Amino acid sequence: MSIVGSLGGAAGRPLQPAPDWPFFDADFAVAAQTLAQVQALTPDAAAQLWTRHVSAHPDETHPMQLRAGHRLQATVSGPDWLAEFDAVSSEHPAQDGCVARFLSSYFHAVVAAPVFFMASRTRVYALTPAALAACWPCLLAISDEGPLLYQPATGKFVYFSPQGALAGGEEGLQPV
Template identity: 75%
Template sequence: MSIVGDLGDDAGRPLQPDHDWPFFDADFSVPAQMLAQVQALTPRAAALLWTRHVSAHPVETHPMQLREEHRLQPTIAGPEWLAEFDAVSSEHPAQSGRVAAFLVSHFQAAGAAPVLFMASRELAYALTPAALVACWPCLLALSDESPLLYQPATGKFVWCRPHGALAGGEDGQESAP
């Protein structure tokens, strides 16, 4: 069953050790029950969600290509993710730091509504908020070039900037059709 139900069951694929390697890396220690709450999206589904929630402009295919006046402008500063990313281990799980606390507080309003990790128009994952808190280092291992976290149910988003800063906000406009 798809985490993003309105796209249908064929919108996602199971996580695969070769393509989605960080989720299976022992350094990140992601429990199986969390992996079950992560869905890799097909490029077609990712493109549809990008067009619907981020940008329909053909040249804006990556978060760093969005124009300066794009409607998703951060209004909330978050903690630095880079130092915590480097410290994640079995002794220091991803769920125990300031990044996890920021993500929980930012995406808590919609309960289990999925959060999308969008590295580009064609690379995206859908996660429950609980899985996001456990798996954020895996996502940033896949792409740390300004990926966008977006929760369609609330319109809330978080930018993961390459220099290590998190910033968030809320989409105040209607999504593209």
């Protein structure tokens, strides 16, 4: 099953132990059926998605480089992901915490629509909303420098700040 079917047949690849190591790390304890709901995008497909949904400006290659006043402005605050990230283990699974509950409730509207973790213009992962609850620590182990979650089907997004703040919004809504 391709999560990124709308981007073309060669847009995604299955996870691999070397480049995608956190998904296979025992500390994160991600089940095989959950891993099947995650794909890495090729750099070209990632760039296409970024250009279409985040920014066409060539100097905006990372979420932290988006210009002031960018259309993706946060309107909702979430829990502190950093404190919870440090506590994740096989005894304290990621899907049992406040961050997973926030993400699940935020991206629940279109359960089948993928959520994209955008570390940069060329490093993107596609996940089902169900997999996101279990895999968010893996994603932040790959990049915790201001990555973006985005669900094109709903226009919803979430930013992870490097200091632990979690904030989200929807395209078209103005910050309060």
